Amino acid sequence: MRRRTLLQAFALAPLLAANAKLLAMPAQRVLRLGAPKATPQRVFAAGPPAAVLLAAVAPERLLGWPMKISPEALAQLPMAVRALPVVGRLAGRGSTVSLERLLAMQPDLVLDAGDFDANYRDSAERTWKQTSIPFELIAGRLPDHPAQLRHVGRLLGVAARGEALAQAAEAQLALVREVLAVRPAATRPSVYYGRGSDGLESGLSGSINTEVIEFCGGRNVAASVGAGGLARVSFEQLLAWDPDVILTQDAGFAASAAQDPRWRALRAVRERRLHCAPVLPFGWLDGPPGINRLPGLPWLLSRLHPGTTPVLAPAALRGRISALHQLLWGQPLPAALSRSLDANV
Incomplete structure (x- = not known):
């Protein structure tokens, strides 16, 4: 991607600020920056938790891996993700992909999942302002997973898939509550x-x-x-x-x-x-x-x-x-x- 394209994206930042939304959902927090023009087909996973989330909910939408995946692991994953390249990560201090490289991949959406602290929110906002690529940051602690799966399923047009996964997540969380109910803390x-x-x-x-x-x-x-x-x-x-x-x-x-x-x-x-x-x-x-x-x-x-x-x-x-x-x-x-x-x- 030529430098001029990146500079043009920087110039759009003031016009984009009005499109930032902090969404409050049941057991879920979502920072939505911009909005895709249609159902996202090409999704860049900002970090490993987001890549794993996409591989489960909508594997055909994942642009590439933010980390290396072993052959043994790939053999247990959907066919759609087995040949994907390692494209780098944006999340956290160890970012390995430049904004020019990100723009060159032409994603419809950048998705991040996991920690929802100020550092990750600020990083998401900087990326969005500098590229104009819609960015969605979703909280991803264990209790968040059912709402997280439902949200991503709806976002990517596979709501039934997201719902099935969310119900499975709820079943595991319910089992934890059942076991701990009969195990006093001491x-x-x-x-x-x-x-x-x-x-x-x-x-x-x-x-x-x-x-x-x-x-x-x-x-x-x-x-x-x-x-x-x-x-x-x-x-x-x-x-x-x-x-x-x-x-x-x-x-x-x-x-x-x-x-x-x-x-x-x-x-x-x-x-x-x-x-x-x-x-x-x-x-x-x-x-x-x-x-x-x-x-x-x-x-x-x-x-x-x-x-x-x-x-x-x-x-x-x-x-x-x-x-x-x-x-x-x-x-x-x-x-x-x-x-x-x-x-x-």
């Missing part, structure tokens, strides 16, 4: 979430990276450090916490920790409560913090509150997650992944 397990190859990075209180754990009734031991995002944790601190359960998404770390004498000093490791969450096609706990976490809700409940309800028994759990995986991605749950639902590490 009886819920303390949990450490180990990220990275050494397991010594974790999410603090309120971190979107540990949202699913706290939402499912796990008492995040790292919350005692303070509020915020991610932080490094010393092994000595972890020994002092000695959590009831350790969770990770790193299979290499989980396997090594299970055999490491140092890690076996922790009760959770010795007593086989070190659980490695699935990561295909995307992380079930985190990575990214989007609707890909929905299958992680029943899985995590079965690890934190085993035996609470027959719905969490192995056969019922497999059936529930298999149906949800099929609905989300249009592909059957792989046999190896299904078998792993019974395993700890």
Whole structure:
């Protein structure tokens, strides 16, 4: 895209300001900047949560991936997204696509989903003012997912699809409420979430990276450090916490920790409560913090509150997650992944 085109877009900014709307919806917040002329056909996902959302709701509308996707993950996704290029991301500090490149792709809409704080709202507004491309930022914490799915379904002209996914999301949230209703707060397990190859990075209180754990009734031991995002944790601190359960998404770390004498000093490791969450096609706990976490809700409940309800028994759990995986991605749950639902590490 020539520089003149970008400058022309900048010149339109004062005329566009009147088209910004902050929409309040049930359990949902949406920042709408501009409006597509028709139902969007070419949608640029500003970050990974938005890309995952589009891949589930309307995969044929996704212009490209903001991140690299492994061949193993692509094999579990709809055919429409398997050959898409990596086009970069706009969301957050790690933006990798220029505005000129964005304009050259000619999207009908830029969609972002996830955190709805001032930084993301300001970033969305800057992009819209500088390009005139309609931009929609949708809040995406776990309780937001049903409204989020309905909204995107209507926005992209696939309301029935959005509704089906929203109802599935509501069913998982309802299961969480059902389980926690019979687990008094004092009886819920303390949990450490180990990220990275050494397991010594974790999410603090309120971190979107540990949202699913706290939402499912796990008492995040790292919350005692303070509020915020991610932080490094010393092994000595972890020994002092000695959590009831350790969770990770790193299979290499989980396997090594299970055999490491140092890690076996922790009760959770010795007593086989070190659980490695699935990561295909995307992380079930985190990575990214989007609707890909929905299958992680029943899985995590079965690890934190085993035996609470027959719905969490192995056969019922497999059936529930298999149906949800099929609905989300249009592909059957792989046999190896299904078998792993019974395993700890």
